[in-house]
Amino acid sequence: MQLLIPALVPATEPVDTIKMVFIGDVMMHKPQLSHDHTVFLSDIAPLLSDADIAVANAEFTLAGRPYTGYPAFSAPDSYVGSILAAGVDVLLTANNHILDKGETGLSRTLEVYSRYPFLPVAGSGRNEAEYRSNNPLILLCKGAKIALVNVTYGTNLPSSGGYPKVSYLRERDVREQFGRARRAGADFIIALPHWGEEYKTVHNASQRRWAELFVELGAGAVVGAHPHVVQDTSFIAGVPVIYSMGNAVSNMSARNTRLELAVELNLLHHRVSGETRLLRPVLHFLWSTLPGKLTDSYMTVELDRYEGKRSLWKDKSDYDNMMQTLERVKKETGIQ
DSSP: OOOOSSSSSOOOSSEEEEEEEEEEEEEEOOGGGGGGGGGGGGGHHHHHHTTSSEEEEEOOOOOOSSOTTTTSSSSOTTHHHHHHHHOOEEEEESTTTTTTTTTHHHHHHHHHHHTTTTTTEEEESHHHHHHHHHEEEEEEEEEEEEEEEEEOOSSSSSSSSSEEEEOOHHHHHHHHHHHHHHHHHHSEEEEEEEOOOOOOOOOOOOHHHHHHHHHHTTSSEEBBBBBBBOOOOOEEEEEEEEEEOOOOOOOSSSSSTTTTEEEEEEEEEEETOOEEEEOOOEEEEEEOTTTTSSSSSEEEEEHHTTTTTTGGOOSHHHHHHHHHHHHHHHHHHOOO
């Protein structure tokens, strides 16, 4: 699968544009449980809803009561509805926290997701049929088949090796998923790894090696998560690699953890030839506000829409923190 970046497409060409938006770790730490989660992603709802496909990393389980935060997450079932109401269409489950409540917790999580008739889920499966159906996850949009390969470096609790099953970052399994994507006739494959070193704004050698393998196997884009901060980006053989988007919403406040990316991928799909081309990715900086900073709750905002609006902040120092973090991360990652 080769990445092509066209200049202009004639208006007469039978070409459809497919907009995809990806956000990072959607979390539910213990302090978040006492707040109205319907507002957490409400400010970025226009960005998500405007996409043909919006994808989020669901870094929690739905293992039932008692609801818990770090280190073993179990969020209320209703959290799913709020995430979908903000415009998210697809959830990723291959992450290190998905087995926080064991395989029983994973099974219940996937059972809750199955109650939503139009909610595709990648990265795991309750049984062999569901796992193979979701890994890779094939999405049909405007005539194009888009494959999502979601894998994690590991899980905090071990897997038994049976079902329910999580997609791990293992070469044999990765090759198998890419092979199934090609055999299914995927027009475009996106690798979505959960990888890297936490709190580091520059990718490591392992991430680079895996990214090279993804590209070799046919990935047209690589969009990563897990480090809880934004990492640098690169191109490998013309394929864009976004090493880490950071968080989407959380209670984290450590250095750089509140600045995030939403990654916008625009695909051009030719209805006659079937050729699918990717325009240069658009990166949207986000900021995860904490209670008492901008509003009384948690709310993730598009940073550029709030730049220069310091007066809106309840805590003006948080606006300053946002702008200082933006400049620092830009310098460390080279992202502009």
